[in-house]
Amino acid sequence: xxxxxxxxxxxxxxxxxxxxxxxxxxxxxxxxxxxxxxxxxxxxxxxxxxxxxxxxxxxxxxxxxxxxxxxxxxxxxxxxxxxxxxxxxxxxxxxxxxxxxxxxxxxxxxxxxxxxxxxxxxxxxxxxxxxxxxxxxxxxxxxxxxxxxxxxxxxxxxxxxxxxxxxxxxxxxxxxxxxxxxxxxxxxxxxxxxxxxxxxxxxxxxxxxxxxxxxxxxxxxxxxxxxxxxxxxxxxxxxxxxxxxxxxxxxxxxxxxxxxxxxxxxxxxxxxxxxxxxxxxxxxxxxxxxxxxxxxxxxxxxxxxxxxxxxxxxxxxxxxxxxxxxxxxxxxxxxxxxxxxxxxxx
Amino acid sequence: xxxxxxxxxxxxxxxxxxxxxxxxxxxxxxxxxxxxxxxxxxxxxxxxxxxxxxxxxxxxxxxxxxxxxxxxxxxxxxxxxxxxxxxxxxxxxxxxxxxxxxxxxxxxxxxxxxxxxxxxxxxxxxxxxxxxxxxxxxxxxxxxxxxxxxxxxxxxxxxxxxxxxxxxxxxxxxxxxxxxxxxxxxxxxxxxxxxxxxxxxxxxxxxxxxxxxxxxxxxxxxxxxxxxxxxxxxxxxxxxxxxxxxxxxxxxxxxxxxxxxxxxxxxxxxxxxxxxxxxxxxxxxxxxxxxxxxxxxxxxxxxxxxxxxxxxxxxxxxxxxxxxxxxxxxxxxxxxxxxxxxxxxxxxxxxxxxxxxxxxxxxxxxxxxxxxxxxxxxxxxxxxxxxxxxxxxxxxxxxxxxxxxxxxxxxxxxxxxxxxxxxxxxxxxxxxxxxxxxxxxxxxxxxxxxxxxxxxxxxxxxxxxxxxxxxxxxxxxxxxxxxxxxxxxxxx
Numbered sequence: 001x002x003x004x005x006x007x008x009x010x011x012x013x014x015x016x017x018x019x020x021x022x023x024x025x026x027x028x029x030x031x032x033x034x035x036x037x038x039x040x041x042x043x044x045x046x047x048x049x050x051x052x053x054x055x056x057x058x059x060x061x062x063x064x065x066x067x068x069x070x071x072x073x074x075x076x077x078x079x080x081x082x083x084x085x086x087x088x089x090x091x092x093x094x095x096x097x098x099x100x101x102x103x104x105x106x107x108x109x110x111x112x113x114x115x116x117x118x119x120x121x122x123x124x125x126x127x128x129x130x131x132x133x134x135x136x137x138x139x140x141x142x143x144x145x146x147x148x149x150x151x152x153x154x155x156x157x158x159x160x161x162x163x164x165x166x167x168x169x170x171x172x173x174x175x176x177x178x179x180x181x182x183x184x185x186x187x188x189x190x191x192x193x194x195x196x197x198x199x200x201x202x203x204x205x206x207x208x209x210x211x212x213x214x215x216x217x218x219x220x221x222x223x224x225x226x227x228x229x230x231x232x233x234x235x236x237x238x239x240x241x242x243x244x245x246x247x248x249x250x251x252x253x254x255x256x257x258x259x260x261x262x263x264x265x266x267x268x269x270x271x272x273x274x275x276x277x278x279x280x281x282x283x284x285x286x287x288x289x290x291x292x293x294x295x296x297x298x299x300x301x302x303x304x305x306x307x308x309x310x311x312x313x314x315x316x317x318x319x320x321x322x323x324x325x326x327x328x329x330x331x332x333x334x335x336x337x338x339x340x341x342x343x344x345x346x
Numbered sequence: 347x348x349x350x351x352x353x354x355x356x357x358x359x360x361x362x363x364x365x366x367x368x369x370x371x372x373x374x375x376x377x378x379x380x381x382x383x384x385x386x387x388x389x390x391x392x393x394x395x396x397x398x399x400x401x402x403x404x405x406x407x408x409x410x411x412x413x414x415x416x417x418x419x420x421x422x423x424x425x426x427x428x429x430x431x432x433x434x435x436x437x438x439x440x441x442x443x444x445x446x447x448x449x450x451x452x453x454x455x456x457x458x459x460x461x462x463x464x465x466x467x468x469x470x471x472x473x474x475x476x477x478x479x480x481x482x483x484x485x486x487x488x489x490x491x492x493x494x495x496x497x498x499x500x501x502x503x504x505x506x507x508x509x510x511x512x513x514x515x516x517x518x519x520x521x522x523x524x525x526x527x528x529x530x531x532x533x534x535x536x537x538x539x540x541x542x543x544x545x546x547x548x549x550x551x552x553x554x555x556x557x558x559x560x561x562x563x564x565x566x567x568x569x570x571x572x573x574x575x576x577x578x579x580x581x582x583x584x585x586x587x588x589x590x591x592x593x594x595x596x597x598x599x600x601x602x603x604x605x606x607x608x609x610x611x612x613x614x615x616x617x618x619x620x621x622x623x624x625x626x627x628x629x630x631x632x633x634x635x636x637x638x639x640x641x642x643x644x645x646x647x648x649x650x651x652x653x654x655x656x657x658x659x660x661x662x663x664x665x666x667x668x669x670x671x672x673x674x675x676x677x678x679x680x681x682x683x684x685x686x687x688x689x690x691x692x693x694x695x696x697x698x699x700x701x702x703x704x705x706x707x708x709x710x711x712x713x714x715x716x717x718x719x720x721x722x723x724x725x726x727x728x729x730x731x732x733x734x735x736x737x738x739x740x741x742x743x744x745x746x747x748x749x750x751x752x753x754x755x756x757x758x759x760x761x762x763x764x765x766x767x768x769x770x771x772x773x774x775x776x777x778x779x780x781x782x783x784x785x786x787x788x789x790x791x792x793x794x795x796x797x798x799x800x801x802x803x804x805x806x807x808x809x810x811x812x813x814x815x816x817x818x819x820x821x822x823x824x825x826x827x828x829x830x831x832x833x834x835x836x837x838x
Contacts, residue, residue, distance in 0.1 A: 015650075016703075019643065023702035026639065030632075030788055038786050045794060049629065064787030067794060087696050089786050207416060210526045217413050224416075345533060346348035 036064040037274045038089055040077045043096040043261055044232070047294045054290065055281045061274050066090070076100075076175075081109050081266065091269040092278050094261065098134060098326055099180055099333045101262045105131040106330065111267040113276055117283025120302040124325050125260050134260030135283050136291040136298040138231045139319055140181055140249040143216055148225035151245035159226060166205035169215045169227040173198075174340055176212065177230050177259050179333070181249070182340065184324055187332035188252050191339065198343075220244055230259070231316060232296035239295060248319045258323030260301060261291075352530040353554050356516055359427055364438075364512035366431045368504050370597065371438035377594035378443055392598040396605025397436040398768075400775035400815055402795060404429060405524025407609035412525040426527045430515050432605035437514065438507035442500070444723045454495045509561050516558065517678030520777050530554050531680065551681060558677060613808050620809030630791060630810060634817045637780065637790035640702075641773035641818065644709020648773075649766050651710060652717035656725065672715040679778035683708055687782055701785040708783050709773040716772065720765040724758075733758050752833055763829075767822040774818040791817075 041048050045067045052063050068077045078100040081090060085107070093110075095101045104110050105127065112130035125134035144151050148167070149159065160168065171178040185194045202208075207224060209215050216233040218224045220242035228249060237244045248256045263282050265275045281287060288300035292313045299316045306314070374393065381389060396404075408429065415422040522529040534550050655668035674682050686708045690700060736757060740750035774792070781793040791814045798807050 015647075019647070019706070020700060020703045023643065023706070024699050027702045027785060027788060030636075036787050040786070046798060053629070064789075066786040066789060083691065087698075089698065089701075209416075210523070210532075214413060214526055217410065218416055221410070221414060223414055346350075 031062050031064065034062050035271075036062040037091050037271050037278060039063055039065050039092045039094060039278070040068075040081065040090045041065050041094045042068040042077050042100070043094055044296070047232075047291060047296050047298075048094065050294075051282070051287050051290050054287075055278055058281070059274075059277055061277065063278070068096075078104060082107055085109050085267075088266050088268045090266045091271045091275045093264050093266060094282065095132075095263070096261055097177055097180055097259050098132075098262050099183060099329060101132045101264055102127075102327075102330045102333070104264065109267060110264045111269070113265050113279055115276055115280045115283075117280040120285070121283060122301060124323070124327065125301050127327070132262045132264040133279070133283055134262050135301055136288050137258045137260035137301055137320060137323075138177075138296065138298055139316055140177060140257035140259065141229060141231055141234055141246040142249055143219045143227045143229045143234050143237065144245045144247065145219050145222050145225050146243045146245050147222060151247060153247055156226060156247060164205055165201055166207065167225040168201075169207040169209055169218050169224040170201075171211050171215050171228070172208050172344065174337070174344055177257075178212070178228065179337065179340070180259055180326070180329075181228065181257055183329050183333040183336045184251055184257060184326070186336040187329055188324070191335060194336065195339065232298070235295055235297050235312070250322075251324055254322060255324040256319050256322045258299065258320040259326070261298070349530060349533045349550070349553060352528060352533050353557065355528070356530050356554070357557065359423070359430075360512045360515040363427055363430045363434060363515040364508045367435040367438040367511040368508040370431075370435050371442045371507055372500065372504070373590060374435075374439045374594055374597070375442040377590055378439070381591075389594070389598055392602040393436050393439060395602050395607075396432040397434070398771065399606045399609065400777075400792070401433070401520040401524070402775070402777060402792065403613060403811060403815060404433070404605065404609050405521050406811065407612055409524050409526070412527065422525070422527055426522060426525050429521060429525075429605065430518060432601045433521075434511045434514050435601070438511050440723075441507045441510065441719070442503050444719075444726065454499060457495055458491060509564055513558065513561055513676055513678075516554070516561075517680070519678075519680055551684075555677075555681065558681075613812055615808075617809040617812040620807070624809055624813060630794070630814075633789055633791040633794050634814055636784070636788045637774050637792055637814075638818060638821060640705045640780070640784065640788075640790060641709065641770050641776075643706030644713060644773040645766050645769035647706060647710035648713035648717040648769055649721070649762075652714060652721045656718055656721045668718050672718060674711040675713065675715040679708075679712055679776060682712055683779045683782040686711075686779075698785075702788065704785075705779060705783040705790075708779045709776065712776070712779060713769045713773060717765070717769055720768070724761050724765060729757055748833075755829075755833070763826065767818075770822065771818045775815070 039052060041052070045065070048065070048067075052065055055061070056063050066077070077093065078095070081088075081093060081104060084090065088109075093101065093104070101110070110131045112127075114130035117135075118126060118130060118133050121133050121135060125137070126132070142156055144156065149155060173179055173182045182194060182198075185197070189197075207218070209218065212229040212233045213236075215224075215227040215229045216237050219227040219229075220237040220240070222243075231246070234244065234246045250256055263279050265272075265279060269275050283302070285300070285302060285304045288298075288302060289304055289308055291298040292300050292304070292309055297310065297312045297316065299313060299320045300309070301320075309317070378386060378389060408425065412422055412425060415425065517531075519529070519531040523532060534554075651671070652668070655671055674685070677685075686704055689695060690704050733754065736750050736753040740747050740754070742750070777792050777796055780790040781796065784790045784793060795807075795811055795814055798810065
């Protein structure tokens with residue numbers, strides 16, 4: 001018997017249609033028939049999860065979270081939000097840094113909101129128009145292998161200023177907080193100085209790795225003596241009892257690099273009220289304290305009960321007070337990234 | 347390094363991996379054909395384990411080793427290439443095993459006799475030649491004969507295996523990204539930082555895609571002209587030569603240890619202490635369930651589609667259809683996922699209603715080449731007469747029908763169930779497509795685990811990875827056990 005191609009095509013289409021309906025129904029039932037508040041979260045899930053679940057328990061609003069992964073670096077959450085601008089899926093965006101969210105503001109993806117959470121955060125960590133607000137920060141630090149180098153600022157400066165850098169490691173500056181670090185230098189010193197510094201460091205053999213976690217790992221394992229990383233990665237090594245110490249990475253006249261998490265509501269959200277509730281919750285002292293108590297020891301930016309903080313976090317808070325202002329880095333970041341892409345992506 | 351140089355390096359690496367796989371597969375194919383059960387079954391398990399173990403687990407284990415080799419980029423590349431070899435060689439072996447020889451052993455023997463007779467007469471005719479040059483000429487003629495026999499018998503199948511392994515090695519992203527080794531896929535990802543349009547991103551993958559397309563074209567021609575049949579066994583009952591047997595068992599044990607045993611062992615060791623963490627991560631079970639559902643949808647769709655495409659085997663037209671349908675799968679998870687993502691951004695597919703079908707849709711196309719190969723393999727090894735008798739017996743009704751069902755299950759259906767289970771596990775373990783295409787409110791566990799591995803060796807993480815990896819295998823076994831219970835109940 002000969003098969004009719006049209007009938008076969010219709011059969012395939014029917015199967016696809018039935019499958020689409022079945023999966024749509026499944027998705028509807030997945031959250032008990034309730035439409036969840038969709039949060040895109042670039043912060044590491046091991047820390048973000050418990051905070052968002054606490055919000056669920058407190059308000060009864062179901063939250064569905066989409067996390068960023070290294071695998072989707074090509075289509076990271078910031079880019080995904082830009083692509084979905086005409087038909088947004090996301091209600092609230094929790095970013096783990098600030099420059100990406102500034103870019104989203106420029107592209108008209110965000111909508112402003114100034115609630116009670118916004119009011120408790122210092123002006124240097126929030127957008128004046130309320131498009132985004134920072135909270136729970138981390139610091140750029142030097143991670144040092146104490147078996148290979150003494151944890152003194154003077155010694156670290158000497159090792160970095162002259163000679164061979166094959167014992168020093170840094171993440172590729174195309175993304176993450178290393179890009180923020182470069183953008184700050186670009187803003188502070190100008191493009192030419194950064195290019196010179198970068199080429200000089202590469203010529204002296206600095207090790208460039210895939211990310212801050214890898215940088216931490218090579219220093220913790222003694223492959224390198226010094227690395228540029230973030231406090232959350234440093235504490236992973238410290239909690240594993242690795243022989244490591246940290247010093248704040250500074251720029252200019254001793255300013256530290258304090259990089260906050262940021263939160264924003266996506267323009268076109270269908271869950272306006274719930275989104276505002278979540279933003280206020282994330283910006284509350286309760287959430288900042290929860291993140292400060294996590295393994296990442298994130299630094300509360302608003303007023304909190306000091307006695308509830310660990311010694312580690314209290315020290316970080318003191319360093320953070322000398323933070324370099326990051327709110328007007330947009331142009332520097334764009335120029336720096338354009339140059340970096342011309343250097344790395346050919 | 348530039349994209350062009352990374353593509354060049356990937357071409358060299360993939361060629362080496364494919365060569366290794368093609369050479370090793372020659373020996374292993376003979377070994378498998380001449381080994382009897384239960385040793386053959388055990389050997390298959392050892393061979394397939396590195397292929398079936400998720401890349402996430404292997405990468406998680408060897409990431410630290412790779413970081414320690416930072417000072418030795420060549421050793422790092424060697425580690426990466428070696429892991430790729432262990433993972434992909436099984437594909438070449440399976441292919442060679444199921445593609446019949448183009449020349450039977452009897453025909454090869456006859457060819458040898460005629461060629462050798464001819465070569466001796468050539469040597470005798472040139473009596474003025476020295477003994478050394480005569481034996482050299484004889485050796486060269488013998489070599490030429492063996493090469494032409496091999497080309498006739500195994501040439502096309504080996505070329506197909508080579509191209510297939512090459513394509514998988516060339517398109518790899520997950521392992522290289524976890525090991526932190528440079529690769530063209532990493533360069534392409536870097537190009538996306540800061541946001542570029544989809545058209546631009548396709549411009550970036552144009553160069554590697556061009557190479558892939560050329561090889562896919564070659565593969566299509568090879569597959570199209572391939573005839574599939576049951577494995578011939580002229581001398582399969584004879585035991586493999588001692589040296590071949592020893593070498594094969596050594597390779598299989600080494601491959602299993604490096605590609606599966608050591609990563610699994612280290613994970614299990616850390617997992618025991620992390621069991622309490624499992625209770626704290628309840629949302630994780632929901633993500634495992636989502637992964638299982640999407641993978642099941644994709645696997646069933648791929649197997650159903652493969653069945654429809656290979657209904658009539660070994661006709662030029664049907665071969666052309668199934669070979670063409672396999673093209674998206676050969677392009678790799680990243681390219682395919684980007685295409686599916688682009689497709690579902692077009693109206694009317696951009697509505698949220700369609701979000702949940704994106705992932706099983708992508709899985710189906712991704713798995714189709716494997717599903718087709720498995721369908722063909724099962725078709726050509728099916729005990730047709732016994733199955734026909736069982737089907738006739740089934741029409742008897744009552745207890746006879748139940749007994750016939752059981753016989754059919756043992757003869758045939760069990761293997762189909764195994765094939766779907768295998769596809770299901772592959773889909774479930776996929777990372778790239780899951781990360782890009784899972785709906786925002788139904789994330790899958792594998793994508794989440796990848797995020798977790800950022801933190802390196804956390805005790806709880808080992809337990810989570812182990813549970814996530816065991817879930818589809820456990821489900822497949824539970825379903826098989828349920829079927830068995832149901833079958834017994836029917837008898838009663």
